[in-house]
Amino acid sequence: xxxxxxxxxxxxxxxxxxxxxxxxxxxxxxxxxxxxxxxxxxxxxxxxxxxxxxxxxxxxxxxxxxxxxxxxxxxxxxxxxxxxxxxxxxxxxxxxxxxxxxxxxxxxxxxxxxxxxxxxxxxxxxxxxxxxxxxxxxxxxxxxxxxxxxxxxxxxxxxxxxxxxxxxxxxxxxxxxxxxxxxxxxxxxxxxxxxxxxxxxxxxxxxxxxxxxxxxxxxxxxxxxxxxxxxxxxxxxxxxxxxxxxxxxxxxxxxxxxxxxxxxxxxxxxxxxxxxxxx
Amino acid sequence: xxxxxxxxxxxxxxxxxxxxxxxxxxxxxxxxxxxxxxxxxxxxxxxxxxxxxxxxxxxxxxxxxxxxxxxxxxxxxxxxxxxxxxxxxxxxxxxxxxxxxxxxxxxxxxxxxxxxxxxxxxxxxxxxxxxxxxxxxxxxxxxxxxxxxxxxxxxxxxxxxxxxxxxxxxxxxxxxxxxxxxxxxxxxxxxxxxxxxxxxxxxxxxxxxxxxxxxxxxxxxxxxxxxxxxxxxxxxxxxxxxxxxxxxxxxxxxxxxxxxxxxxxxxxxxxxxxxxxxxxxxxxxxxxxxxxxxxxxxxxxxxxxxxxxxxxxxxxxxxxxxxxxxxxxxxxxxx
Numbered sequence: 001x002x003x004x005x006x007x008x009x010x011x012x013x014x015x016x017x018x019x020x021x022x023x024x025x026x027x028x029x030x031x032x033x034x035x036x037x038x039x040x041x042x043x044x045x046x047x048x049x050x051x052x053x054x055x056x057x058x059x060x061x062x063x064x065x066x067x068x069x070x071x072x073x074x075x076x077x078x079x080x081x082x083x084x085x086x087x088x089x090x091x092x093x094x095x096x097x098x099x100x101x102x103x104x105x106x107x108x109x110x111x112x113x114x115x116x117x118x119x120x121x122x123x124x125x126x127x128x129x130x131x132x133x134x135x136x137x138x139x140x141x142x143x144x145x146x147x148x149x150x151x152x153x154x155x156x157x158x159x160x161x162x163x164x165x166x167x168x169x170x171x172x173x174x175x176x177x178x179x180x181x182x183x184x185x186x187x188x189x190x191x192x193x194x195x196x197x198x199x200x201x202x203x204x205x206x207x208x209x210x211x212x213x214x215x216x217x218x219x220x221x222x223x224x225x226x227x228x229x230x231x232x233x234x235x236x237x238x239x240x241x242x243x244x245x246x247x248x249x250x251x252x253x254x255x256x257x258x259x260x261x262x263x264x265x266x267x268x269x270x271x272x273x274x275x276x277x278x279x
Numbered sequence: 280x281x282x283x284x285x286x287x288x289x290x291x292x293x294x295x296x297x298x299x300x301x302x303x304x305x306x307x308x309x310x311x312x313x314x315x316x317x318x319x320x321x322x323x324x325x326x327x328x329x330x331x332x333x334x335x336x337x338x339x340x341x342x343x344x345x346x347x348x349x350x351x352x353x354x355x356x357x358x359x360x361x362x363x364x365x366x367x368x369x370x371x372x373x374x375x376x377x378x379x380x381x382x383x384x385x386x387x388x389x390x391x392x393x394x395x396x397x398x399x400x401x402x403x404x405x406x407x408x409x410x411x412x413x414x415x416x417x418x419x420x421x422x423x424x425x426x427x428x429x430x431x432x433x434x435x436x437x438x439x440x441x442x443x444x445x446x447x448x449x450x451x452x453x454x455x456x457x458x459x460x461x462x463x464x465x466x467x468x469x470x471x472x473x474x475x476x477x478x479x480x481x482x483x484x485x486x487x488x489x490x491x492x493x494x495x496x497x498x499x500x501x502x503x504x505x506x507x508x509x510x511x512x513x514x515x516x517x518x519x520x521x522x523x524x525x526x527x528x529x530x531x532x533x534x535x536x537x538x539x540x541x542x543x544x545x546x547x548x549x550x551x552x553x554x555x556x557x558x559x560x561x562x563x564x565x566x567x568x569x570x571x572x573x574x575x576x577x578x579x580x581x582x583x584x585x586x587x588x589x590x591x592x593x594x595x596x597x598x599x600x601x602x603x604x605x606x607x608x609x610x611x612x613x614x
Contacts, residue, residue: 006466009477039462044306055466055478060459062309063468063478064302065332071299075306075314076459079290083310083460101302104295257290264285276288 004028004038006058013052017203017211019170019196020050023088023117026173028057030180041184042076042085044069046093049124050117053088067098070105073112081254084111086184091118092130095151099131106160106189110253113183113190116153118235119198127201134237138205155230157191158246164190165246167233169218170197172242179244188252195240297322301329305338309467311458313395317343319411320353323362323369330404331370334493336467337402337446337454339433341394344406345414346523348600357600358411360523360574364581366406367552373490375497377504378406378552380522384418390549396431397504401496402453408551410574412524412602440464446489447474452496497553505555508547511537515544517612518566520559520583522548524602525572531605532612543612551579556586563587570595570612572603 005028014020031038038059045054047066054061060083064072073085087094094102094116105112121139122128129139129146132153136145157165164186166179176194183190197203197214208214218240225233226243233241268274284291290307294300300316307314318326323344333340346362348354353361362369366378377397381390387409394405436443436455445465448454454474457463470478471486479485497504511533512518521529526547536543546562548555563569569587571580572595580594595611597603 008475009466038464039460042310042459052478055468058464060309060464061466062306062336063466063470064305065328065469068298068302068329068332071294071302072306074292074294074299075303075308076310078292078303079307079312079314080310080460085306100295101299104299261285261288261290265288268286 001028001032004031004058006056009055012056014049015200017197017199017214018049018123019119019194019198020053020117022170022173022176023050023115023194023196024053024056026177027088027115027180030177030184033177034181034184036184040083042073042083044073044076044085044087046087046089046098047124048090048093048122050088050090051093067093067096067101069093070098070101070112070114074101074105074108074110077110077112077254078257081111081258084113084184086113086115088115088117090123091116091120091132091153092122095131095153095156103156103160106157106162106191108253109161109163109188109250111187111189111255113186113192115180115183115192115194117194117196118153119196119202121198121202123198123201127205132235134235137202139202140205150235152231152233152235153193154191154233154245157193158230161189161250162191162246163188163248163250164244165230166191166244167193167195167242169195169222169240169242171215171218172222175242182247187255188250195235195242297325298328301326301333301342304340304342305329305333305336308338308340309336309459311460313339313341313399315341315343315395317345319345320347320349320355320362321351323365327365327369330376331372331374332469333404334370334374334376335372335469337456337493338404339395339398339402339456340404341391341398342404342406343391344408346408346410348598354600356411358524358574358602359598359600360408360410360525360578363408363551363573363575364578366408373494375494376404376406376552377401377497378408378550380408380548380551381413382523382526382547383413384416384420386549387413388420388422392428392430396429399431399433400453401500401504402433402456403497406552408523410523436463444474445476446472448492448496452492452499501553501555502557504550504553505558506549507555507558508545508549510545510547512544512546512562512565514542515566516542517568517570518544518546518562519608519612520546520548520562520569520571521573522551522579523574525574528603528605529572529608532608535605536609536612541613543609548579554582554586559583559586563591567591568593568612570608572597572608572611574598574602
């Protein structure tokens, strides 16, 4: 495991009882079990608690501006198709400020894995509400209960064109690791949502301040319903549907791009006009 | 470019917005290729966030802004030079940037290459600040043979991965740059960081050290980076300072003035940022009057005043999709 960890950056910044440590641990175990060539992996993150994860993985890694991790990763993949970018970021980063980049990267079916730590709020900046905060939940910016409707992230990912979509919680460690392995090896846009505990911010305002209680809650309300219609895969205080929801094949963007460039170059070669050969 | 780049083995990407374009440009540069994007007006505003990230993470990259009239949507496709201060100060925080200002089709070609060379040499974003008039010009272009073109490349790490510190710089203040996928397995962040790349968000010393280096690697090379064009300046009493398409009118005005025996000279700013302070100071010491015609409400004139003093400097602003005529410039120079 040490091989995959940037040990100079440890200890990490996360609070006791936070699910982000589980995500890091399971991601590193997934790489270890896959014997993944870490020189071919680029871990990219945005801003927020989980945004620090790119510092902890002993890979090429980049910590971008808020919400822009995916757009950066698209730039990497487009010019270096042999590399695999993995974006690990939070629900606010990926689906509020970065929402546009998410739907378009999924639509392109570019070979990038996105792992989302969904803790229902902006934990790093004081527990504000975000695009996944459940209706009626309390946060520092929804003092009288959230009146908005949250995104169903697996439904959004599936509708936007992702070829692999799964949701687990931070207590489903083994199944989470298996999904991470599938996602990293999947050719195309893959998405793994991880519902995580946030005792310090979301938890203490919603009767989940005790880390053990938070984990018990996840265990009690989670039901595995793999491959049901993602629209029915709800996330509610009394029910969280987990499982794999999409696993399909579709032509991938960086391969299509290279194929298209090669065609252009083949035509030039016929005319004797080719100067530079594509990668 | 979407037609040309695949022909030469490059990659053209149409992103969902200009924020994403700038982020993808940085990703592509860290993946080891020379990357650029181009925009106008509102798009340049959207790119500022990640231009700051490029400055902070010392990413070689090029941004072309074909200036149109603002603020906001302003006058699409109509000319202006209203973004020249935004070029310097557009993203938050302290940083230095390089911005070039082409005046012709030939210079669009030459300075785009120069922009890449500077960005690779100093590891910073370089802006090509042109305007709609130059952008839509059709005139003769000589494309040199490839062997006649000088291309600079970023300094690559000399040390093996185990000894590589991604943000350690030597005397030239520019760190060696590893690229993704070569086993260096380094980390870069938009947070304040030390030489190892690790975040240092609580250390005043590390923050000062980093920001000073980001600025000084450009400030200390102002004379190497900046280019100006001097015409008829040796005996001049009046100097016109201009850039971009306005420089073409200004040069005509100066030639016309000389034809009438007036001691008028011309200084063209090829580099806008870093500002060639010393050159302007020297010109100011020699002439009685400096006129700065610009297609905005007076922007670079502030920088000229800073170097030349306010007494000698006069602004000649022009707004609303109109280029100064040579006659107008000459009349103001003589008034």
